[in-house]
Amino acid sequence: MRGAGRLPLPIAAGSGRWVSVAAERTVLGVVHNITSATRLLDLLTVFEGDRRVQTVFTCTESSALDEGTIEFFTSRGMLHIPWEEATVRKFDLAIATSRGGDLHNLRTPLIGAPHGAGYSKLLKREAGSGKREAGSGKREAGSGKREAGSGKREAGSGKREAFGLSPEWLTHEGRVVPSAIILSHDEQRERLAVSCPEAVPVSVVAGDPCFDQLQVSAPFRENYRQALGIRPDQKLIVVSSTWGRGSILASDETDTDLLRRVLAELPADEYRVLAAVHCNAWYGHGAWQLQNWLAPLTEHGLLLPVPDTETWKAALLAADGILGDHGSLTMYGIALGIPVILGSFAESKVAPQSPMARLGKILPRFSAHRPFLPQIEEAAAVQRDSAELHQLRATVTSQPGESAVLLRRLFYQWLELPEPVTPARSRLVPVPSTVPVGYFSPVQRPVYVSVASEEGWATIRRYPAPLQRRTMERHLSGAHLVADIDDPDAGWPRSADVLILPLGRPRYVVGMVSWEDIAALYPGCALLALEEPEGGCLALPRDGVRLRARWDGRRPSWASAAIAASVIHDHAMSTVGSHGPSCVQVAIGASAETGLLVVDAL
Template sequence: MLDVFPLLSGDDRITPRFTLVPGSAFGADVLSAVEAVGGRTIPWSEARDQSYDLVIAASPKGELEVLRGRHVLLPHGAGFNKSLRHEGSADSASGLDPEYLHRSEHAPPVSLHALAHPSQLARLAAADPEAALRAKVVGDPTLARLTASQPLRETYRAALGTGSRTLLALSSTWGPDALLRRCPDLPAQLAGHLPYDRYQLALVVHPNEWSRLGTYELRARLAPALEGGLILACPRDEWASVLIAADALICDHGSAALYFAAVQDRPVVAVHRGGSELIPGTPMDELLSSVPMLSSADSVEQALRAYRPETGQSAARAAFRHRTTASQRLRTELYALLGLTPPTTAIPVPLLPSPVAAPRVPGAFDVHVSIKESMIRVDRYPVGLQAPGHHLAVEHGVAGEHHLRSAGLVYRRRAAAFATTSTRVDWLADGWARHILAEYPGCRAAAALLAPSQCLLRVRSHAQPYSVGTEPVTEDGRILRIDPAAAVSAAHAWLLSQRTTPTEPVRLDCRIGAQGFPITLAPATTEAAAEPL
């Protein structure tokens, strides 16, 4: 609904009002979503006593027919792929159920049944021939927003802090066959299996499931994965921005998978074939029957490699038509029903906003290291989700005391400048490092991250501190930069592997994530040791 109403904006002849048809088990959050965008709502008891020039709904269910005025039914989700056994007629597709489409003789008929694909018109005719007479294929307005917003992909990735990592999204619909119902531990298992510097994880949860659990319980259930950096996309707009930003998708039988496949040809992997709800022969059935299946978190990279290009888009073409013109087509139909001439000023398709769900950067990592001469590979995993590695790297000021007491390496990022009305106290880089080694006797090294390319590292029992310098690399016309915390982990591990301490600059070839980065390790100058932290 909120994807459609902007099509009527810029017209002072139109006054939109929102109401909630009673009967949904998931209505608790609906009015909150409308209020969040400033929509004016009216109670159902008041709404049913008035007359309207147009009544627009996204579902035929409930007492919708008591609202007086011409009715429009919008596309709801990516086609009609599910049959909900606990409601309506047996084996009927949700949204095409004759029990809900059929209206009493005194109720106004639906003036427009908007559909997204010609095949849906044939299915509607089979379910309710009379309703099909007033149906038109206009496309999907939600897909129109995703398509129009595709050029903002890099903007969305920047907002999410993705960087050069592969953004792997998971989508979970609602009901007993949803991903989070069947595989509740999968987000945490993936966070523990996939290196943090190579992969970023995001989760899209259906609004019904979000409403069923509530934000507090949902976040509590996902706590291990969220602590490991999982992005939980909110169900209003942000889910679509995250899908555009994503490099690959792990899905169930929910509509998000077809929307993802429609806007980009990137890998799709399924967790199951749809369960008892999925209707055979539908576009979603075609998609799930042709993409790789994920047997376990450990096999995710193999499953992603097994995806065949064009598979997802082939299924999406069976669900959507008029991708780029859906909004204009629907706008024309709505104004025709209103009996109004549309404004001459064209209304652009509203673009999706940038995500605001900032991921939590883990405060502690289990760091796995392999060293061969000056070649170092570093893989970092959020603590507790992977077996212990070479050392535990902990960020001071972010992680708790328990992790600090167990850390092999403690690091701190330079504080941003801030205004103060009292005396301000700053550490010198080496002074802070010495303080940490004295405070935590079990810690073997401390590092001050002064800048993206400049760090100071002090190793216990070494007489001198070290400067750790990193250099960006270019790839495919892009500049890639390393997290300095990963760089000091590499330098720390290499120094511990040496029998002597270096007195001259050493160049290390470090592989972090999917890229190689040069790191320079050298005895720190007096000026570097005295840098403010």
């Protein structure tokens, strides 16, 4: 075990006799927090397979939101050293995906890159968070750094300049700190020329590796949907929240309560909802705390992936709509052509001349006075052929599909190594190995069910009952309540119109259950339904007629005893028995998949 203060083997003194691979160059990966660490890993894929390059990581220890960073390194087997050690050693190259910390103290050529979709945020340095003080260290000659102007311009002068493109974040004592500044689009160089012209000569437009990865993975959309548990007849809505005040997560403290509303108003069988929460929010409050706060939603189907994986990329590729804010995921969604509504947008945190500012002016805002579903449907119809959005999509990268080639060329030039002979390429987004669900209940959660009936047809829509707030209930018009008899919140079975007696609970086995006794305990119940195998049920309406419902032919993936019971409850079954079985073609919303339900009298 490596002791305290002992260096990782590849850079330790006298390690030649111990290492298995004698790398020719050592790269220092510099991160500010987990957010920048995940983006750094996108960049470092250009070194895959090259045993000439060893990478060691460090954290600037300058972020108020760096919780979990060391655990991130350790869990992925990333060798790391303290920041103090990183500043006194020489490496062949350092790569940073944030401008935070005393980067000017490094004794290594530094390449700086963004950790989002371009440079769009406004952010000021805070005292004690890596603020550069005069006399805190000069770079050595020959480090590849260019002399900047006279240094008369002061950081934090009040100009609203983008984080990563201003002198505040790029210079120290009149000198540009990075050896190279990676930009994803030519428009960023134009803004850089205004905000920090002395940095323009070291800027390199190298495209966006994250967007290129998304683009090359787009043909495999169905693989990502399947891995996330999205059925072919379902749509996925991604709710994307950045961090801080003004984000969607912060808006849930208000009456808007966006995450709950989306889950409450979308038909649960037709839509899935995934919350993509920014790493800074997740680790700033703690993973347990975020999961605890959102537990009432994950209990009703909210998908909540851990943000330091690439599941959010898979979700974007699988998405049919986005409720976003001023975070990068919203811009990537627009670039992929996904319909987007803004649930929140903090103009005060967005650089005025950035594409994100334009996005905030173009996209529709969520209206708290209208149901969510028609809003996202309208966005899909309008945005499909929008010339403005077409132009905005083009601002994500001016080198589409070329980032792997351009980044590898840049890095190897600085390493003074010939590039590998294999072509540089974007790596596919990995297919998630697990569905990111937070809670499985042993009881069927209560739902409000609406049934639209026509001759021989029934169309079902179900909504999670505990999430309704009676403030926007047009979707509940004429709905009945279905509850599990053993629901721990006794108020639901006592209020239920349809009471489900689940299969596999001993006291509800046929021959042992007393229908009359149960009905007496729940006098408001109109129908008792005892679950049977293959999604069927035995049903006892109030009139005392016993009915058996079964699915005939190919059983749909959504078929269940609860849906069968809802059809019996709302569909005319008075002719069952006198005219033989009653057959009803059942559909879930607008799904093309239907099932034939056959109801017989016993």
